[in-house]
Amino acid sequence: MSKKYYEQYWEELKLVPGAHLQWKARILSALKLSGKNLLDVGCGNGELAAVLLDKFEVFGADISDNALLQAARIGVKTSQFDANRDQLPYPDKSFDNVMCLDVLEHILDPVAFLKEISRVLAQGGTLLVCVPNILNVFNRLSFVLGEFSDVMDVAHKNGELFSEHIRLFSKNKLETLLKNEGYLTLKKYFYFPEFFTEKRWKNFQLAGLLVNKLRLAQIFPSFFALGFLYVCQKTPAHKQSSSMIESIAYKPFKVKCKVRYECPDQLYLCNGSAMSMTFGCTNKVRL
Numbered sequence: 060m061s062k063k064y065y066e067q068y069w070e071e072l073k074l075v076p077g078a079h080l081q082w083k084a085r086i087l088s089a090l091k092l093s094g095k096n097l098l099d100v101g102c103g104n105g106e107l108a109a110v111l112l113d114k115f116e117v118f119g120a121d122i123s124d125n126a127l128l129q130a131a132r133i134g135v136k137t138s139q140f141d142a143n144r145d146q147l148p149y150p151d152k153s154f155d156n157v158m159c160l161d162v163l164e165h166i167l168d169p170v171a172f173l174k175e176i177s178r179v180l181a182q183g184g185t186l187l188v189c190v191p192n193i194l195n196v197f198n199r200l201s202f203v204l205g206e207f208s209d210v211m212d213v214a215h216k217n218g219e220l221f222s223e224h225i226r227l228f229s230k231n232k233l234e235t236l237l238k239n240e241g242y243l244t245l246k247k248y249f250y251f252p253e254f255f256t257e258k259r260w261k262n263f264q265l266a267g268l269l270v271n272k273l274r275l276a277q278i279f280p281s282f283f284a285l286g287f288l289y290v291c292q293k294t295p296a297h298k299q300s301s302s303m304i305e306s307i308a309y310k311p312f313k314v315k316c317k318v319r320y321e322c323p324d325q326l327y328l329c330n331g332s333a334m335s336m337t338f339g340c341t342n343k344v345r346l
Contacts (some may be wrong), residue, residue, distance in 0.1 A: 095156065118136045161190065163188065183292060
């Protein structure tokens, strides 16, 4: 999305405060974060950053000047940047906490963007990240019925044809992204509204109450949760070396079999001898 689009977005205040925003605010209020400062990447008008103003020196970065003007009025120290083009305008490891709430789904390259966030986050610092679940039950139901609707996007509420979300996240996709960047997940929160406010889902109100009563979004988040909010810690990148593999002590064992499956690219060391992997190969060699 262009800068012009987001200027209009925040001028018209398309993001109406609702249950999802309140859910995130409650989590932020209850979290026990340490350090002296916090950066809100994609801060918008600063409505969520405001929750933490009494605890930290709060900085906010966003593409929209309209949004940043509103954030600055409530005490957020703002900087303008385009997440799809610019580096964050801060030195390396300058923040104890960074939050990126419902932003990654709007980014062309979430992997590169997360690396940029990691650059400004101090070692051992805390990252708060929130994304919508594209595989939630409502999206699945719409798809089965021959439609594509991203219920966590505001586009369909405004009658727009296409979703504003250009990167789609599942629970597994989010966790893989964080793990690959070296983050340790400390807490997980899964969102499902207490009541449906959209007209087309009001007939499912009883089913929604049942989902909350049985805590299905917490038990089966990949299916029922509409959004994920993870609290993570930045850890040193783990690099596996050959010395680590060689230091593992293997116990000798015997296997009796008539068929051995060999795969040249899956070779392991066992007491200094070559041992072929016995699963997942298609090349069969009779003994």
